[in-house]
Amino acid sequence: MRLLNLMLLMAVNGFAKPINCTFKLSLPPQQDSFQLEVFKCYLSNFRFYSQSNELIFTDSNAFLIELSDSVLTHTITIDCPVNVTPKTIVYSIGLDSVSNTSGALSGALDPLNGMFWTWQSGYIHLKLEGTFFKTGRPKTALEFHLGGYRWPNATLIDKQVDIKYESIIVDIQLSNFLKHLNKGLSTKIMSPGPLAKQVFNTISNSFVPMQP
Amino acid sequence: MAFKGAKQHHWPSYFPEPVQARIQTSYTPEMRALGRVLFYDPILSADSSVSCASCHNPYTAFAHTDHALSHGIGDSIGKRNAPALFNLAWQSAFMLDGAVNHIEVQALAPLTATNEMAETLEHVLTKLNRLPRYQALNASIQQGKSISSSLFLKSLAAFVLSLNSFESKYDSVKRHQSTFSAQEAKGYEKFKQYCNACHVEPLFTNHTYQYNGLSFDPQHPDLGRYAISLKPKDSFAFKVPSLRNISYTYPYMHDGRYKTLQAVLKHYAEKQVSAKLNNNVTTVFPLSANDQVDIIAFLKTLNDVQFLFNKDNLFPNDKGNNP
Numbered sequence: 226m227r228l229l230n231l232m233l234l235m236a237v238n239g240f241a242k243p244i245n246c247t248f249k250l251s252l253p254p255q256q257d258s259f260q261l262e263v264f265k266c267y268l269s270n271f272r273f274y275s276q277s278n279e280l281i282f283t284d285s286n287a288f289l290i291e292l293s294d295s296v297l298t299h300t301i302t303i304d305c306p307v308n309v310t311p312k313t314i315v316y317s318i319g320l321d322s323v324s325n326t327s328g329a330l331s332g333a334l335d336p337l338n339g340m341f342w343t344w345q346s347g348y349i350h351l352k353l354e355g356t357f358f359k360t361g362r363p364k365t366a367l368e369f370h371l372g373g374y375r376w377p378n379a380t381l382i383d384k385q386v387d388i389k390y391e392s393i394i395v396d397i398q399l400s401n402f403l404k405h406l407n408k409g410l411s412t413k414i415m416s417p418g419p420l421a422k423q424v425f426n427t428i429s430n431s432f433v434p435m436q437p
Numbered sequence: 438m439a440f441k442g443a444k445q446h447h448w449p450s451y452f453p454e455p456v457q458a459r460i461q462t463s464y465t466p467e468m469r470a471l472g473r474v475l476f477y478d479p480i481l482s483a484d485s486s487v488s489c490a491s492c493h494n495p496y497t498a499f500a501h502t503d504h505a506l507s508h509g510i511g512d513s514i515g516k517r518n519a520p521a522l523f524n525l526a527w528q529s530a531f532m533l534d535g536a537v538n539h540i541e542v543q544a545l546a547p548l549t550a551t552n553e554m555a556e557t558l559e560h561v562l563t564k565l566n567r568l569p570r571y572q573a574l575n576a577s578i579q580q581g582k583s584i585s586s587s588l589f590l591k592s593l594a595a596f597v598l599s600l601n602s603f604e605s606k607y608d609s610v611k612r613h614q615s616t617f618s619a620q621e622a623k624g625y626e627k628f629k630q631y632c633n634a635c636h637v638e639p640l641f642t643n644h645t646y647q648y649n650g651l652s653f654d655p656q657h658p659d660l661g662r663y664a665i666s667l668k669p670k671d672s673f674a675f676k677v678p679s680l681r682n683i684s685y686t687y688p689y690m691h692d693g694r695y696k697t698l699q700a701v702l703k704h705y706a707e708k709q710v711s712a713k714l715n716n717n718v719t720t721v722f723p724l725s726a727n728d729q730v731d732i733i734a735f736l737k738t739l740n741d742v743q744f745l746f747n748k749d750n751l752f753p754n755d756k757g758n759n760p
Contacts, residue, residue, distance in 0.1 A: 328540070330587065335587070378667070419667075
């Protein structure tokens, strides 16, 4: 085996350092906007495919990705068989039920990372926090702590991305999520359920693979 | 006879195998010792005023006797009646609504609740790792590492999973070492007729969540299991508690509304209540006053005084041993 250090660049609406960036929600003269302050998510269950779409190997570890206003890339270190060059990765946004029900874990799954609910067991699979500015209204704090592992409200979505130069690039295009805000829908979701799943899916479906 | 399992984690032959047996065997005596010190140490709370034992007193089967709702720092009042802690190795979910899915993460709930210990995991670990007594306990487990969140949580789990209660009169009868009195025997028959659909022997719970006909209290709105499962059938349902050590764990119900066993039996004997009970119970409980007294006599045979005064479970010295 060898260590494969995958470089992950995760942008939001094209901003590679998206934290504290402001995203416009409406056209002038309206000034509605959204400032992203926290974006953390778990990526897990990496499956690596060859040029001919054969599954070469898998990695069951979970990785916690936290976007920032200063760090451009994240390193995902994977145990990879030697003499193998994967072309495509299928990974999950979120965690499986086993990770959510296995007690006190460490590393990316350490409760110290602030991604474990305490009043009920389970991980926040995707945390998005920020401030919503709507013309003529007080600013609103946004807190989306999205998770859940129980059927039918499990938050887990598979995504696919190509690897080039041992790097992967994903742009999270939040337009649909921003529409959710503009419709005046919930600004706080703190527990699993149908609404959490709906918003999680909206954000996760915004993960768009980009070419290096 | 009479017992199954390794010496360290044995259980009576008439008990099922603990669902936590595999986890239990992964813990060492040193981890239990650390967990025992932690359990009794108020340093786990933000102002060092409240320990786990504050609401889980060993002399009352680790319940919060005489308090309807749990207490936290600064005289804050919790949401529910603190449950007794014993025979947890036979449980797969914890808290009265089953919100906690693993014993190792249970402590996070009271630790961080603002109306209980109001602490953070990070700060607790900082406090522990700078104290010589915890450095010594940690050194008995591992070298070159500080107490991690994982060790902290697993050690607490090791202690509470070791709190086993099966030395009541009922148990001695099961082992043919004793016999029920005439009244206890009558009560046992009534119990088997009306109560053991949910309070299944020998653990005296079936570990399900049931609505037991309690009226809604607008002062303490609590949806129970529904808040976790989001299933309408779980509205106002709470975990069926074990009836072992029942004399010591008053008051009763999730909100501690009944102070006596007599009040509990009266609740179940009321027709309008028993008609509301779901799933397992389809008939009213025609319990006469005498029946109720007899059932209470039987329930008292589930008290385990040995468990209450088991020195290995009481307040330890700094090394986690008996003082």
